[in-house]
Amino acid sequence: MMKNSALLIVTFAMLAFCPFGRAQDQEPTIDSTIAVVRANMQADRTSLITTGMNFNDKEGAAFWPIYQQYEYERSRVDDRRAAVIKQYAQKYPNLTNAEAKAMGDQMLDCESRLAELKKKYYKKFNKVLPALTVAKFFQLDRRVDLMMDLQVESTLPPLGQAQYTAPGSSVAELPQQ
DSSP states (O other), X not given: OHHHHHHHHHHHHHHHTOGGGSOTTOOOOHHHHHHXXXXXXXXXXXXXXXXXXXXXXXXXXXXXXXHHHHXXXXXXXXXXXXXXXXXXXXXXXXXXXXXXXXXXXXXXXXXXXXXXXXXXXXXXXXXXXXXHHHHHHHXXXXXXXXXXHHHHHTTXXXXXXXXXXXXXXXXXXXXXX
């Protein structure tokens, strides 16, 4: 029953921030979308975790100080990722191959850093909490991340509209596979 109620709370919270309910004539900028999504989710993340995890006093006392450190370090990785997303949105649809490659490399680096950060904090959480509790937290954390990513991705230009520019030429057809 607790799992279902936590899942419902997370689902409804995510839907509340979904961009589908936005008026069609309002086109948000990528900066405003990222800022709104991050602010809303940071504010709600704590209550979602509190509700979803249902910590007892001892678990909460062990969890929250480590979680605050985790979120601080994570926000630095998220800042780098947000900067790449903004860069992509600004340069689109006229990205060069070199720019696209550099952005791809930066995004993969962010993903790698986030994975390393999660490994680091997985160990820290496991020192003070039962493994099932830690696994539950990271599952909930991942679901919140997915919803944030979905919101940001929904505002980015579709890849199908990108144009391939061959080195030293004007816009060309995409290379055939």
